[in-house]
Amino acid sequence: MDETWGLSQMTRIEVVVSGEDVAVAADLFSEAGARGFTAVSNVSGLGHGGHHQGRLLFNQRDALALLTVVLPAERAGTLVEGLRSLLVNRSGVMLVSDTWVSRPEYFR
Amino acid sequence: MSSDERGSARVRLLAHVEEAARSIAPLWPLSTAIAVNPLWDLRQMPFHQAVRHAQQVLGISGYPSSALFALAYAAGRVNVGDLRAVLDGGRGVAACRDVQAWHEPEPGTRRLKTAAERHDGIFGSQVAASVDREVAKWCAAYLAGIVPTGPTEGFYAAWREVVVFDPSARSLAGGVGRKRLAELGADPENAILTCLDLLGISDEDRATELARHLARMPGWAGHAKWRSRWAAPDQPGPSLHLVDYLAVRLSYEAVLLADEAVLPGSARGHTAKRHRARTAPHHRRTEGAAQALDDHRARAGGSVAVDLPDDVKRRLGGLSATALAKVWLAAYEGHYQDRLLGALDRPPPEPPPHPQAQVVFCIDVRSEGLRRHLEGCGPYETFGFAGFFALPIRFSPWWSDEAMDLCPVLLRPTTRVAERPVTSTGQAASRELAGRQAVAAAQRAFDATRKGALSQFLLAEAGGIIGGPIMVAKTLAPSWYQAVRRWAHQLIAPPAATVVDVDPDADAMSDDERALYAEAALTTMGLTRGFAPLVVLCGHGSTTENNPHASSLDCGACGGNRGGPSARAAAAILNRQATRGLLAERGIIVPATTWFLAAEHDTATDTVSVLDPHLVPEDHADGVATLQSALDRAGAATAAERASLLPGTEGRRRVTGPAGRAADWAQVRPEWGLARNAAFIVAPRSVSAGVDLGSRCFLHSYDAATDPEGVALETILTAPMVVAHWINAQYYFSTVDPDVLSAGDKTAHNIVAGVGVVQGAGGDLRVGLPLQSLYDGDRAYHEPMRLLVVVEAPEMLLEAVIARNPVLEELFDGQWVHVAAREGGHDHWKIRRAGGGWVHWTAADAHTDTKEHTNRG
Numbered sequence A: 001m002d003e004t005w006g007l008s009q010m011t012r013i014e015v016v017v018s019g020e021d022v023a024v025a026a027d028l029f030s031e032a033g034a035r036g037f038t039a040v041s042n043v044s045g046l047g048h049g050g051h052h053q054g055r056l057l058f059n060q061r062d063a064l065a066l067l068t069v070v071l072p073a074e075r076a077g078t079l080v081e082g083l084r085s086l087l088v089n090r091s092g093v094m095l096v097s098d099t100w101v102s103r104p105e106y107f108r
Numbered sequence B: 001m002s003s004d005e006r007g008s009a010r011v012r013l014l015a016h017v018e019e020a021a022r023s024i025a026p027l028w029p030l031s032t033a034i035a036v037n038p039l040w041d042l043r044q045m046p047f048h049q050a051v052r053h054a055q056q057v058l059g060i061s062g063y064p065s066s067a068l069f070a071l072a073y074a075a076g077r078v079n080v081g082d083l084r085a086v087l088d089g090g091r092g093v094a095a096c097r098d099v100q101a102w103h104e105p106e107p108g109t110r111r112l113k114t115a116a117e118r119h120d121g122i123f124g125s126q127v128a129a130s131v132d133r134e135v136a137k138w139c140a141a142y143l144a145g146i147v148p149t150g151p152t153e154g155f156y157a158a159w160r161e162v163v164v165f166d167p168s169a170r171s172l173a174g175g176v177g178r179k180r181l182a183e184l185g186a187d188p189e190n191a192i193l194t195c196l197d198l199l200g201i202s203d204e205d206r207a208t209e210l211a212r213h214l215a216r217m218p219g220w221a222g223h224a225k226w227r228s229r230w231a232a233p234d235q236p237g238p239s240l241h242l243v244d245y246l247a248v249r250l251s252y253e254a255v256l257l258a259d260e261a262v263l264p265g266s267a268r269g270h271t272a273k274r275h276r277a278r279t280a281p282h283h284r285r286t287e288g289a290a291q292a293l294d295d296h297r298a299r300a301g302g303s304v305a306v307d308l309p310d311d312v313k314r315r316l317g318g319l320s321a322t323a324l325a326k327v328w329l330a331a332y333e334g335h336y337q338d339r340l341l342g343a344l345d346r347p348p349p350e351p352p353p354h355p356q357a358q359v360v361f362c363i364d365v366r367s368e369g370l371r372r373h374l375e376g377c378g379p380y381e382t383f384g385f386a387g388f389f390a391l392p393i394r395f396s397p398w399w400s401d402e403a404m405d406l407c408p409v410l411l412r413p414t415t416r417v418a419e420r421p422v423t424s425t426g427q428a429a430s431r432e433l434a435g436r437q438a439v440a441a442a443q444r445a446f447d448a449t450r451k452g453a454l455s456q457f458l459l460a461e462a463g464g465i466i467g468g469p470i471m472v473a474k475t476l477a478p479s480w481y482q483a484v485r486r487w488a489h490q491l492i493a494p495p496a497a498t499v500v501d502v503d504p505d506a507d508a509m510s511d512d513e514r515a516l517y518a519e520a521a522l523t524t525m526g527l528t529r530g531f532a533p534l535v536v537l538c539g540h541g542s543t544t545e546n547n548p549h550a551s552s553l554d555c556g557a558c559g560g561n562r563g564g565p566s567a568r569a570a571a572a573i574l575n576r577q578a579t580r581g582l583l584a585e586r587g588i589i590v591p592a593t594t595w596f597l598a599a600e601h602d603t604a605t606d607t608v609s610v611l612d613p614h615l616v617p618e619d620h621a622d623g624v625a626t627l628q629s630a631l632d633r634a635g636a637a638t639a640a641e642r643a644s645l646l647p648g649t650e651g652r653r654r655v656t657g658p659a660g661r662a663a664d665w666a667q668v669r670p671e672w673g674l675a676r677n678a679a680f681i682v683a684p685r686s687v688s689a690g691v692d693l694g695s696r697c698f699l700h701s702y703d704a705a706t707d708p709e710g711v712a713l714e715t716i717l718t719a720p721m722v723v724a725h726w727i728n729a730q731y732y733f734s735t736v737d738p739d740v741l742s743a744g745d746k747t748a749h750n751i752v753a754g755v756g757v758v759q760g761a762g763g764d765l766r767v768g769l770p771l772q773s774l775y776d777g778d779r780a781y782h783e784p785m786r787l788l789v790v791v792e793a794p795e796m797l798l799e800a801v802i803a804r805n806p807v808l809e810e811l812f813d814g815q816w817v818h819v820a821a822r823e824g825g826h827d828h829w830k831i832r833r834a835g836g837g838w839v840h841w842t843a844a845d846a847h848t849d850t851k852e853h854t855n856r857g
Helices: A019-031 A073-089 B003-023 B047-057 B066-074 B080-087 B096-102 B115-123 B127-143 B155-163 B167-181 B188-199 B203-216 B218-230 B242-258 B267-278 B280-301 B310-317 B321-344 B366-375 B423-451 B455-476 B478-492 B511-525 B564-575 B577-585 B618-643 B658-663 B711-718 B720-736 B795-803 B806-813
Strands: A008-018 A038-043 A045-047 A050-052 A064-071 A093-101 B357-362 B380-385 B393-396 B404-406 B415-421 B498-501 B534-541 B595-602 B607-610 B679-682 B697-700 B749-752 B756-759 B788-792 B818-822 B830-832 B838-840
Touching: A008 A019, A008 A073, A019 A064, A019 A073, A019 B003, A019 B218, A064 A073, A073 A093, A073 B003, B003 B047, B003 B188, B003 B203, B003 B218, B003 B242, B047 B203, B066 B321, B080 B310, B080 B321, B115 B127, B115 B242, B127 B155, B127 B167, B127 B203, B127 B218, B127 B242, B155 B167, B155 B188, B155 B242, B167 B242, B188 B203, B188 B242, B203 B218, B203 B242, B218 B242, B218 B756, B321 B679, B321 B788, B321 B818, B357 B366, B357 B595, B357 B618, B366 B380, B366 B534, B366 B595, B366 B618, B366 B697, B380 B511, B393 B564, B415 B423, B415 B564, B423 B455, B423 B478, B455 B478, B478 B658, B498 B564, B511 B564, B511 B577, B511 B711, B534 B564, B534 B618, B564 B577, B564 B595, B595 B618, B607 B618, B618 B658, B679 B711, B679 B720, B697 B720, B711 B720, B711 B795, B711 B806, B720 B806, B795 B806, B795 B818
Parallel strands: B357 B380, B357 B534, B380 B697, B393 B415, B534 B595, B679 B697, B679 B788, B788 B818
Antiparallel strands: A008 A064, A008 A093, A038 A064, A045 A050, B393 B404, B415 B498, B595 B607, B749 B756, B818 B830, B830 B838
């Protein structure tokens, strides 16, 4: 990362969960102090359990959603811990990475 | 604890609450009650493992009792051949690779307990029962609006405000304890954490502890789960969330058991004794229920007292109680499977070449009889499709500000659809509106008087002169009373002609979206060519009196509402020229001479009403009249068939037929509903046409020839099949564990705040179905079996659909449902084993005739 860009480092957490788990994941984000998140509904892909269909015409709760949340590194550990507990008994993916943002005040 | 540690603990707590809530099912309010698998959130586990988990947390058995199997054996409903087929591992439906495992000793089932239950076990107190009583009382008061709350105040905050004035809290915990109840923190999450710390519950045990707390009263907890995880964000009414509910429960437990400030030293033992004296009546009920449960569990797993051949007896002899129940259940299910597949194992007959009408019914099992009889009345073709007709809408009747969501609960409505009076009926509409407003105002005034502290006594005195004769009429001549009421209603508010407005506007669907939903409906049901002059979309509902569970008899695909509005909206869309033009671009050509007609089947009376008759073009009037006549004949035949299955239709004290039952406010069993549901058939109607399925099968039309990618099959299996499984599982668990998972006896129900019923004066909300929907006296009318899904589609297509949908893998591989399939009408049925292997179906006893099946055995 080029420091002259003037960006601030944050932690990005992406989770793929079924539609019915979006609400509880959002609760965890909120509890961890995240100021917002992005949700993409009806995502598809290949994972540990095989291919996953994206859009289900008449079932929104079993279709998969991708949630992306960005927050300061010092608060990320709490959220990772909560999401890990949530995913113990249900299918899902959690990806954690460093990211840089131009307006850090939006994420603190 | 630092603020970071506290924050981390709060996040973990939310995950623990979510994990704990898996063991209970959401409970919908009475007005939109729908069936749900009580163990739905445990579906990641195989069926038997989930049952075992529920045994530990909920204290259920999970299997039919040995008495039920003994009766079934005596009646020939399950036989030695069925048992041998299971024990030999030759029956796919039974997961026979488990046969060896059944002989292995099972780990002991340890019943989980809360801190209060553990305390009670040691000291002989009834703290847990006291907490239940207090929490149930406050839940009811909060939802009924008796507890004053701020606009955004949750249950916990509202309870904290008032509990310090509660005399029973003082009696329970003393003056200091009552004060302490409100001092555990203003925030419910923090209060839970404080309580868990006080009770000494370690982090790794918290999810289990909370699960058992929720399982103590699965009704109130289920309502909280519905509100937290299923209700729309804009759902009106007081919000009782899971975290608030747990915070209140744990506050009582922590103060009563662990708070040294309240109960130093031996005072806990003294208080426990005092509890025992105070809570004796309540506890006796709890204790009685627990004893009944223990009895049921003993019956459920124990040996079935029937005379079996030596070889079978020997092989069953080494099995544990649970393994025995599994064998008997598999045999019982296999017996039905053999009869159904045997009846369907034939080349399908050709459908009528030029049907006068095609009638699309809901997949509901109650449609099967009507479809069978209608097909016998003339050249009519029938189809099955989910009764919301692929339109997830929020519907507003023209005379009301309230709206209802007409779609399965797996969906959120995508658009609003409103009813409006037709332009030419302005004066009639004004009259109806004025009449309805007058009736509503009178009702409001009556309710206000009824609830007033003093006015209720005046009402009882003054209203007796009018109310007495009305009650006598309702009781002695219910049909006459209904006719008079209808007449009066027509006089006060004569109905004006209306339409369901589906014309595009800024807030509604675009033409493209309409065409998309229309295409989805037609292709999914396999109706894309050969349209008849009349295509009827027939929703359903049930008209009953004095029935808190009425909505559970309405259409589940319409969110527990009547299906008429959905049928009207779908018909209106399919009659639009714009829709037909767009459908033609997608390859579905609907002739200009075809008219889509809306109708509604009343399942309590088996009458079918044509809706929006004023919209029918003149050149279809004769066709509609002829069809109505056929529907009347088919309805009468269906009602007669159904009446023979309802108890109390013979002898001197016989009750009236279906219409009389529907009108009778004292009738606890207006219809059997979906009792005895057993299978879900996904195939062209020709596969089952002409076979008496005994109103036990959900029938979804499907033509694999028009679905090369499996898109329609995927839609059917991931939505209607899931809903059918929920219904089937609710009937199963309500029947096998009525003490915990049924709504109990209807005659002792009291409605609480419109959200549910309690048995008697208070306590937990009852979940599941009333006993009168399941049992005829002591004998189960419903046959508890897991759903058998029968599909006519290529094996590879079916496997591909299963592989890309985790919910199907969970249900099929976990044996929550069984699957049979064949590729075409000239192939034989195969059974899918868990994991994806297929075996040819062979009946356990090839010599058994099919008489039992055709007699709805």
